[in-house]
Amino acid sequence: MSTTWNTGRLGDVCRVVPGYAFKSSDWQADGIPVVKIKNITGNNSVDLATTDCVPQGLLTPKLQKFVVKDGDILVAMTGATAGKVGKVRTNRPLLLNQRVAKIAPVDADPDFIWAIVSSQEYQERFFYLADGAAQPNMSGGQIEGVEVPLPPLPVQRRIAGILTAYDELIENSQRRIKILDSMARALYREWFVHFRFPGHESVPRVPSPLGEIPQGWEVKKLSAVAEVNRSQINARSALEALHYIEISSVSPGQIDSTTTYAFADAPGRARRIVQHGDMLWSCVRPNRRSYAQVMHPAPDTIASTGFAVLTATKVPFTFLFFATTTDDFVAYLTNNATGAAYPAVTAPTFEKADLLVPSVALLKKFGDVTIPIAEEIHTLQRQIQNLRRTRDLLLPRLLSGQIDVEAIPS
Structure with missing residues (x-):
């Protein structure tokens, strides 16, 4: 029909x-x-x-x-x-x-x-x-x-009723993501901002460039615990196709979509190689908080050169994510951006940022708690993408009459 x-x-x-x-x-x-x-x-x-x-x-x-x-x-x-x-x-x-x-x-x-x-x-x-x-x-x-x-109003309502079920599942997953993110972010604040970490009562405070900090913690440049823009492809790279992450496809905290291109047809800015656990930060207008963590990307996933790609080397990737998405860090980037029309930061801006780095043991504890949370958030985001894809495939079939909406009770 x-x-x-x-x-x-x-x-x-x-x-x-x-x-x-x-x-x-x-x-x-x-x-x-x-x-x-x-x-x-x-x-x-x-x-x-x-x-x-x-x-x-x-x-x-x-x-x-x-x-x-x-x-x-x-x-x-x-x-x-x-x-x-x-x-x-x-x-x-x-x-x-x-x-x-x-x-x-x-x-x-x-x-x-x-x-x-x-x-x-x-x-x-x-x-x-x-x-x-x-x-x-x-x-x-x-x-x-x-x-x-x-279509006639009764048909509109039937189509909406079918698709609303998908929207409700999507909204439920989005709520769960917010709860999980809030839990992990609250733990970061509790341990590394308010210094109420396990065993904090017995750890004295010592002076530092950032004020008094727990003994054994250090203020380090970001470059000491992570690499910025570790690697990128070039014209001689032997890729047949790539999965491209552009700045417009990243909203605060997540990658909304990727676009697959034949290598020869890919945008000139498709250069940054990304891997599991990497942090993407848009260099333009950092006050907009266009950042996301890369989780289990497909092979040959490439990000725009408009991003700084942060790869954790000495800390859990979840620690790096939360340390570089605080209000203070966003303010640091915003205050160091240059250019009136399009304020932007560069790789050295990230590398020179001060981070408060706790003990190795406490970092491990934080990673043990928060990496499973990041994995669960990733699973929910994948579910949302699949639901949206299914919903978008269903919509034209409902509109074209391939699915007989007249037979569906209102």
Whole structure:
């Protein structure tokens, strides 16, 4: 069986509302949280762990259309994440910043619209709307002009019902990942920031360049415990194909996707060789926290030269990951970035960073606890990728009528 549904513009059935241009003087530490580009993570979610705020008094009738609530669909309109979408999960009022748009269904089922725009196909369509090689950018009108299938509303609801089951499994895995990451990060803070590690009561403190630290610990340069950009391929490398990690495919804490190329067709920046346990850190705009740990990569996985690849040599790779993703480390990179338009750091910036390195025994204990957590997170991320792939393969079959949605109870 095959069915051809009507199609129409996204703007025919949805309102697309670009965010509000707040003044620089509006920003403050608390108040009403505002969703910015940085909060659209690239994994079909909106990360509200760190948000900038504006005063409560700014929530006037004039700004009501920029209010974001639970279940709203957002799309990034500019930058490396242009075209990425996310669904808001919150129990508090939020406001929408410029360069992020809200897609508000009016004459369509919201879950059906989410199923469409969150698919890989449509996120790529959004991305290719963006013009400007240096800074991709799209308008609300361009988003509204994207063509979408528009089956009858009862069919939309049936399709959404099928795909929502996949979304719920994905969201459940994402919650588990956040819990596991929080557990490991809390352990790092407890042992290596607050110095409440096993047996700390009997260990005296001694002075160091970073203040008082436990006796037997040392302040070392990152280059003493890890290598930066250990190896890379060149034009003579005997690769038939490679799996490429580009900066836009990395969101805070994870690699969202890789792209397979024949070696001859690969981008010129596909040069950094990566291996299990390596840490990827985007050198451009480090305040955006585009970093991830590489876990069990396919052979011939190569990262962009826009990354610094950190390979742990004297510490567990999980220790290196948490040590280089603290707020203090991000601030160090941000303060040492150069270039007004595209602030960036270099390999020596990483190599010269000070790290507080504990005893070998304590490092081993930390690795014994956190490496299994990293493995479990990796398993959950793989499950999410498989669920998304299955969901994206199922969507066109539902829309084309290969699967008879009319026979599915509403």
